[in-house]
Amino acid sequence: MAAQKTSKLRAASISFLCAFAMFLFAACSSAPSETDASAEEETTNSEPTASEPSALLPDIVPALPTNLVVEPDDDGRLLLAFDTQFDNLGDGPLIIEGEMMEAETMDARQSVEYEDGTTREREGKAGELRFERSEDHNHWHFFRFMRYELRDTGGELVAPDQKTGFCVGDRYDADPEVRMEGEPDPPGVFDIAPDGDWCAEDDPDREELTMGLSVGYGDNYAAFLEGQSIDVSDVPSGEYILVKRVNADLEETDTENNAASLLIELDASEEEPSVSVIESCPDSERCG
Secondary structure, three states: OOOHHHHHHHHHHHHHHHHHHHHHHHHHHHOOOOHHHHHHHHHHHHHOOOOOOOOOOOOEOOOOOEEEEEOOOOOEEEEEEEEEEEOOOOOOOOOEEEEEEEEEEEEEEEEEEOOOOOOEEEEOOOEEEEEOOOOOOEEEOOOOEEEEEEEOOOOOOEEOOOOOOOOOOOOEEOOOOOOOOOOOOOOOOOOOOOOOOOOOOOOOOOOOOEEEEEOOEEEOOOOOOOEEEOOOOOOOOOOEEEEEEEEEOOOOOOOOOOOEEEEEEEEOOOOOOOEEEEEEEEOOOOOO
């Protein structure tokens, strides 16, 4: 009788232990893991953030040099001169902010417009602004913004330009028949009459200055206008590549179109110097 009672007690104990074990297993299975808890907490605490607005960058496209001519200057030096122009065909304006750092020299920095209407200054220098004095100029230039080079057909530099820089502004509508998105109404925005001061003309003490080029507008310079030429006095007659390229450190939508070039035939004889275009290569500095 005692053995039977002990057996029943043992069976009851085993049943209780089994039931308790099953309870613990169910509780552990239903409890969230530490990873799940973290994920749930992260989901609960996170809030949707607004996407970063897109930058509206310029795209400075140099046109091919035109109206090439070879003539001696007043000192008898033989100059290869030409007209030049460049357009902004990007999504936003080119904005150059100058700040005086030393006498008649400013650090030039690029500011960029964004889709939300804000404007932010880009890190690092885009170049320099310098006050230029000459018969043709007495104002601030974006120094070496655009460069010209005469190269041999192998690509080696033969003669550099004499250009001192550009007073950049909205001088003409790049295509009056087409209105680009973001293009302002004529006559543009930057350095225009009557409010423009022609890049702080006659003001070498100006401490701050803004230059720029609106979307859909361009700037141009005529042959021989203060350095708008290359000295070819010591260059023998032959075939050469005339290269024109954007030289400033700018952020743009496209930098693959920052150069244009011509393959030319130069006759540097003293009697009748001349130049003719053999081939035109827009968007490339390796013509021929």
